[in-house]
Amino acid sequence: MRGASAVVGVGESAYYRWGEAPDTEFQLACAAIRRAVADAGLELTDVDGLVSYMEPRNDPLRLSAALDTGPLAFTAQTFGGGGNGAGAAVTLADAAVTAGYAGCVVVFRALAQGQFGRFGVGRSETRVGGNAAFTAPYGLKTPAHVTALQTAAYMHDHGVGQDSLAEVALASYAHAQRNPRAVAYGEPLTREMYHASRWIAEPFHLYDCCRETDGAAAIVVVAADRARDCPHVPVSIVAGAHGLERRGGVAAFCDPDFPTAHYGHVAEQLWTRAGVSPRDVGVAQFYENFTGPVLMAIAEMGFCEPDGLDEFVGGGNLQWPHGGLPLNTSGGNLAEAYVHGMGNVVEAVRQNRGESTCQVEDVELSLLVSGPGYAPGSAVLFGRM
Amino acid sequence: MREIVEAGGLPLLTPVNEAWFTSGEVAIQCCASCTTLQHPPEEVCHACGGTEFEIRVLRPRGTVVSHTVVHHAPSPALAAFVPYTIVLVSLDDAPHIRVVGNIDGPVSIGMRVAAHWEEFPTDEGPTIRLIQWHRMA
Ligand SMILES: [Zn+2]
Numbered sequence: 001m002r003g004a005s006a007v008v009g010v011g012e013s014a015y016y017r018w019g020e021a022p023d024t025e026f027q028l029a030c031a032a033i034r035r036a037v038a039d040a041g042l043e044l045t046d047v048d049g050l051v052s053y054m055e056p057r058n059d060p061l062r063l064s065a066a067l068d069t070g071p072l073a074f075t076a077q078t079f080g081g082g083g084n085g086a087g088a089a090v091t092l093a094d095a096a097v098t099a100g101y102a103g104c105v106v107v108f109r110a111l112a113q114g115q116f117g118r119f120g121v122g123r124s125e126t127r128v129g130g131n132a133a134f135t136a137p138y139g140l141k142t143p144a145h146v147t148a149l150q151t152a153a154y155m156h157d158h159g160v161g162q163d164s165l166a167e168v169a170l171a172s173y174a175h176a177q178r179n180p181r182a183v184a185y186g187e188p189l190t191r192e193m194y195h196a197s198r199w200i201a202e203p204f205h206l207y208d209c210c211r212e213t214d215g216a217a218a219i220v221v222v223a224a225d226r227a228r229d230c231p232h233v234p235v236s237i238v239a240g241a242h243g244l245e246r247r248g249g250v251a252a253f254c255d256p257d258f259p260t261a262h263y264g265h266v267a268e269q270l271w272t273r274a275g276v277s278p279r280d281v282g283v284a285q286f287y288e289n290f291t292g293p294v295l296m297a298i299a300e301m302g303f304c305e306p307d308g309l310d311e312f313v314g315g316g317n318l319q320w321p322h323g324g325l326p327l328n329t330s331g332g333n334l335a336e337a338y339v340h341g342m343g344n345v346v347e348a349v350r351q352n353r354g355e356s357t358c359q360v361e362d363v364e365l366s367l368l369v370s371g372p373g374y375a376p377g378s379a380v381l382f383g384r385m
Numbered sequence: 386m387r388e389i390v391e392a393g394g395l396p397l398l399t400p401v402n403e404a405w406f407t408s409g410e411v412a413i414q415c416c417a418s419c420t421t422l423q424h425p426p427e428e429v430c431h432a433c434g435g436t437e438f439e440i441r442v443l444r445p446r447g448t449v450v451s452h453t454v455v456h457h458a459p460s461p462a463l464a465a466f467v468p469y470t471i472v473l474v475s476l477d478d479a480p481h482i483r484v485v486g487n488i489d490g491p492v493s494i495g496m497r498v499a500a501h502w503e504e505f506p507t508d509e510g511p512t513i514r515l516i517q518w519h520r521m522a
Contacts (some may be wrong), residue, residue, distance in 0.1 A: 106515040122459040125394035134425050137515055138487050139389045140471050149473050153451035156494045169437070199456040199468075252425045253473055253483045362450070383487035 002274065004098040006227035006234040006385060007039025010346045014339035015183055021214030029058045029110030030066055032216035040220040041231040042104060049105030050075035051092045053085025054061075054340065074102035078242070078378075080121075082143075083287045083333070084371025086261075086377030090345060091240030093221040103222065109342035110216035117340075118212050119143065131251040143289055144209060147373045148201040151292025153259040155203060158306040160295060162203060164196045164313050167326070168291040169181035169207040169334055171318035171365045176331025178357040183211055184335035190216035210333040217342035219349060222385065230318030235352040238276075238365065241269035242378035244306040249375060261293045261372035263300035266379050271302065274381045276365060278302045281349045282337050282362040282383075283326045285344035285366040288333050293373030298325075301369060301379070320358040330356040341370050345380075352382050386487040386517055387503050389469050390461035395505055395513050401426045404440045409502045409514040413479065414497040415441040424482040443478035445500035446521065448481060450475045452469055452492045474498055486518040 012035065013028040014021075021028060037044055042346065047069040050060040051213040060075040074096040078085040086109065093105035097370055113119060122141025140146070173189035176182035190369045191205055195208040227234035245265045248255050258262070271277055278301060284296045295309050304312035304323060318327040330336045348368040349357045396406050404412040407425060414426035418435035422443075429436055452471040458464040472488045475481075488498065498518045505513040 082439075120459070124460050124462050127397045128394040129397035131425065133402060136486050137390045137393045137396055137405070138471050138485050139393045139455060139459065139466070139469055140485060141393065141462055143470060145453060145455060145459070146478075148453035149451045149471065152453055153494065156451075171490075199454070201456065202454045247431070250431070252485065253451075254424055254481065256481060259482065273440070 001238040001385070003238050003385070004224055006210050006224050007198040007219050007237065007349045007382065008035040008222050008227050008234050009038070010233065010349050011035025011039055011218050012181065012343070012346060013216040014113045014265050015181060015185060015215040015339070016333055018214055021112055024068060025110050025112035025115050025214070025216070026114060027225070028056055028214065029063065029108060032110065033063070033067060033106055033108055034192045036106060036218040036220050040335045044068060045070040046104045047106055048072055050107055051076050051089045051107045052109055053078040054082045055111070055376040074105060078182045078357035079345040080100055080376050083289060084285065084374040084377050086341035086345050087240060087368050087380045088242035088376065089372035089376065090219070090221070090237065091242055094240055095181035097221055097223050103226070106183060106218055107221060107222045107345070108216065108218035109340045111338070111340050112214040113212045114214050120212055127367065134252040137142040140383045144204060146199045147293050148204055149253065150259045150296070150373055151290070154292065154296050157259065158309065160309050164295055164310050165203060165291040166191055167318055168288060168294050169194055169253070172288065172334040174319050175329050175358045176335035179330050179336060181335040182211065183256035184331060188239070198340045201281065203210055203292065204290055209333070210289045211338040213338040214280065214346065215337050215339045217257065217346050217357045219345060227385065233316045233353045234385050235349045236383045238275035238330055238381040238383040239270055240378070240380040241266045241273060242376050243269065244375035244377065261296035261300050262375040262377045263369070263372055266377045267301045269366040270379050270381060272346055281325070281331060281365050281367045282363040284369065285328055285348045286369045287341040287371045288328065288369070289343050289373070294327045297369050297372030318359060326358065326360050329356050329360070333378070344368055344370065348380070348382050353382065386489065388466050389463065389487055390505065392460070392466060392517055395507070398510060401428055405515055406513055406515065407474070407511045408440070409478065411443040411445050411500060411516070412440045412442055413482065415439045422482065425491060443476055447474040447476045447498055449473070449482070449492060449496045449498055453493065459500045473500070474518055484516060486516055488518045490520060
């Protein structure tokens with residue numbers, strides 16, 4: 001299965017601060033998909049599969065009609081959480097194309113927080129059901145609070161310092177200064193600004209937190225043999241993985257491995273399937289709704305030991321062009337835009353195409369890690385054909 | 386801390402979670418078949434698949450395993466009450482069970498804490514008694 005499918009097109013809408021998009025979420029979705037298909041040199045009638053994650057609003061029935069796609073052969077959406085589903089959605093497209101269930105699958109995510117509500121604002125509820133009943137009454141209302149509890153425990157257990165959180169933010173903002181699409185383009189961040197910024201939920205400062213965005217992004221996946229006819233350098237889906245560790249699904253912080261980013265089992269599958277190790281990765285996109293889970297996932301993916309995180313990420317190691325592991329080279333969810341991690345997917349592909357605004361030289365393998373901190377996690381390794 | 390709960394929202398009761406949210410004790414679900422202590426309570430025992438449960442009352446004490454001070458109000462209703470502190474507590478009698486709550490005053494990981502309960506009468510059902518934490522004397 002290794003490398004049997006490839007990404008041949010990428011597309012985005014323009015990215016806006018939440019509430020500032022002139023278009024609706026559905027219009028943004030259509031725009032991103034049209035661009036990705038055009039980028040692939042294909043027609044909308046070639047599209048026979050649609051895959052997304054978390055949010056069923058822009059469903060394949062409405063989209064296929066509005067875009068006048070070909071007859072659909074495959075539709076799917078992953079379970080659980082949010083941005084952690086991006087890589088899983090790519091693996092679904094890979095599985096569909098590789099197994100022959102579809103010939104041309106679009107993976108997309110559209111998110112207009114202005115239209116449908118900000119992720120950073122918890123719902124005002126008088127009664128709370130389900131797992132949230134154990135947390136929301138205490139004012140534990142948003143992902144910032146969930147990941148703050150994970151991160152604080154992890155930092156304590158493994159001696160990780162606040163400056164390591166800063167390193168993740170500094171890398172994203174540095175990279176965004178070269179990316180005109182980035183919402184934070186022209187807004188550089190210094191370490192002093194990071195430490196002086198207000199607390200959101202300790203240990204997260206303002207700059208540890210992702211943007212709230214209106215935008216959409218999409219990619220086009222076809223079989224590897226068909227990819228050679230497309231106009232851009234095709235990018236192979238070398239391997240994908242998603243899932244969670246045993247009993248990682250126990251709710252309300254009672255999972256046995258707490259604090260974890262839920263990436264141990266994903267890493268094991270990914271490296272085994274691809275037959276490579278973290279040392280072989282040239283550049284990485286780690287979804288960052290908040291900086292803390294990125295650090296946890298860097299360790300769980302095998303780039304360093306948990307106790308060695310300060311040393312691994314320190315000294316600008318995550319920053320292009322001199323760092324050993326350039327991270328979130330478009331600016332990511334902190335500084336480019338928060339399209340729920342779909343922007344990370346597009347950037348991972350661009351690095352393999354040689355089109356990033358922080359282009360790493362001679363990228364053989366480009367890693368995507370989606371949504372650490374929430375299970376099931378997912379990851380994809382992109383590579384040269 | 387009552388005002389945080391009132392702004393955050395009270396739990397919706399179900400047959401499975403009612404003991405935890407109304408008893409005013411550390412009322413943990415205990416499998417009638419295999420005696421596994423399980424939290425949050427579930428409809429099925431994770432250890433044996435059993436669906437009959439009893440309640441085991443544990444001592445109201447534990448150790449802080451994580452905490453966060455929330456400075457940015459996550460909803461308009463909570464804006465008047467920031468900053469507030471959320472703690473995660475591992476129970477002495479069942480360290481694998483971690484319980485969320487609020488706490489007043491300085492807090493650190495490893496700190497010893499004891500539980501108390503806040504009462505919230507409801508119109509339609511039993512009084513809700515929510516576990517909260519304070520530094521152990
Ligand atoms: Zn049992």
